[in-house]
Amino acid sequence: MSIQNFQIIESTLREGEQFVNAFFTQAQKIEIASLLDAFGVEYLELTTPQASPQSELDCIAIAKLGLRAKIVTHTRCTLPDVRKAVETGVNGVDVVIGTSSQLREFSHGKSVPEIIELAQEVFEYLKSQNVEMRFSTEDSLRSDLQDLFAVYEAVDAIGINRVGIADTVGIGTPMQVYNLVSELRKRVKADIEFHGHNDTGCAIANAHAALEAGATHVDTSVLGIGERNGITSLGGLIARLYAIDSNLVKKYNLPLLVELDQRVAELVQVDVPFNNYITGFSAFTHKAGIHAKAILNNPSTYEVLCPEDFGLKRYINIAHRLTGWNAVRFRAEQLGLELSDDQIKHITGEIKMLADEHPLTLDDVDALLRNEYHPLEIEYSNPNEVA
Numbered sequence: 001m002s003i004q005n006f007q008i009i010e011s012t013l014r015e016g017e018q019f020v021n022a023f024f025t026q027a028q029k030i031e032i033a034s035l036l037d038a039f040g041v042e043y044l045e046l047t048t049p050q051a052s053p054q055s056e057l058d059c060i061a062i063a064k065l066g067l068r069a070k071i072v073t074h075t076r077c078t079l080p081d082v083r084k085a086v087e088t089g090v091n092g093v094d095v096v097i098g099t100s101s102q103l104r105e106f107s108h109g110k111s112v113p114e115i116i117e118l119a120q121e122v123f124e125y126l127k128s129q130n131v132e133m134r135f136s137t138e139d140s141l142r143s144d145l146q147d148l149f150a151v152y153e154a155v156d157a158i159g160i161n162r163v164g165i166a167d168t169v170g171i172g173t174p175m176q177v178y179n180l181v182s183e184l185r186k187r188v189k190a191d192i193e194f195h196g197h198n199d200t201g202c203a204i205a206n207a208h209a210a211l212e213a214g215a216t217h218v219d220t221s222v223l224g225i226g227e228r229n230g231i232t233s234l235g236g237l238i239a240r241l242y243a244i245d246s247n248l249v250k251k252y253n254l255p256l257l258v259e260l261d262q263r264v265a266e267l268v269q270v271d272v273p274f275n276n277y278i279t280g281f282s283a284f285t286h287k288a289g290i291h292a293k294a295i296l297n298n299p300s301t302y303e304v305l306c307p308e309d310f311g312l313k314r315y316i317n318i319a320h321r322l323t324g325w326n327a328v329r330f331r332a333e334q335l336g337l338e339l340s341d342d343q344i345k346h347i348t349g350e351i352k353m354l355a356d357e358h359p360l361t362l363d364d365v366d367a368l369l370r371n372e373y374h375p376l377e378i379e380y381s382n383p384n385e386v387a
């Protein structure tokens with residue numbers, strides 16, 4: 001199925017708050033919410049007001065901001081929790097309960113018929129409150145399929161807006177997620193949301209597989225922060241979809257990703273990873289001579305993401321032993337130095353020799369180029385001129 005309409009449920013302020021280093025103040029939450037809203041995510045998911053008195057105040061404050069994004073909060077499947085959620089003034093409630101045998105036995109202790117009964121009670125109430133309703137099953141990938149579908153079909157019959165699949169432990173593969181979502185797509189009318197953890201590195205691929213199978217909503221967080229090593233990252237999902245068709249993500253303000261990643265990294269005291277999608281420091285740096293030459297002719301040779309679309313620039317690193325003379329010539333042109341091909345080739349050889357001895361910087365290369373360009377300048381200077 002080709003991906004057409006999808007929406008992002010941005011959970012930096014819920015799943016992200018479960019990241020070990022996250023201790024957001026209300027002002028910081030408002031700052032993150034406003035940035036995400038300016039980026040254009042469709043939903044912001046907030047920590048349940050049941051978590052603490054401050055969490056409740058934060059929900060109320062963010063619900064009042066009048067952002068373009070819909071504000072939803074995340075709750076357990078109980079009447080007191082959803083009541084409290086509705087009272088904060090949010091637009092929707094994301095209800096979750098565990099359906100796997102592990103969670104049924106060791107977490108809430110409820111049977112499948114009991115889960116269904118509880119869900120019916122909770123959603124009948126939410127329906128009367130005119131808020132968006134989502135029901136998701138924790139640890140869906142390790143749940144018995146019969147149980148899972150019985151629960152989803154029961155809540156779908158109530159007429160809720162979305163059902164969610166959660167790969168809580170990051171165990172799913174794209175193929176498994178694809179198959180599960182496809183099956184669910186046949187059984188429910190509601191929209192389908194996917195929430196995937198990244199324990200085994202599949203969170204982005206799984207989110208993409210879910211969309212291909214007919215999911216309509218994906219949960220993300222900035223930099224992927226969340227419980228343990230987190231979930232599908234906002235930037236990673238954007239990169240994945242952009243590479244399929246950049247039109248899929250043109251509804252978002254892409255240049256804001258850099259600020260979002262940097263700001264959230266700062267708030268949770270980590271660096272943006274060097275290999276991060278789009279905003280990692282080497283994401284648009286090309287090094288080998290062969291790559292550099294092709295990139296200079298046509299960037300699409302080695303780039304599926306266009307840095308300009310994210311307000312970024314590509315960088316060609318020439319100060320190393322893998323360099324090539326085409327890239328060195330390009331640098332000379334950037335510096336306004338007219339050098340012959342022979343001169344450029346000679347300098348390229350010198351760069352390689354020096355780089356074998358010690359690490360070089362771009363300044364070192366620039367100096368070599370400038371020396372080649374003005375080799376005799378001193379001899380031609382006017383001896384009568386007094387310094």
Ligand code: HCA
Pocket residue numbers: 015018074094095096136137138139164165166167168169195197227
């Ligand atoms: C958690 C809950 C959750 C919920 C996902 C959802 C998960 O374990 O903290 O609401 O769909 O990963 O199962 O984040």
Ligand code: CU
Pocket residue numbers: 015168195197226227231
């Ligand atoms: Cu989660």
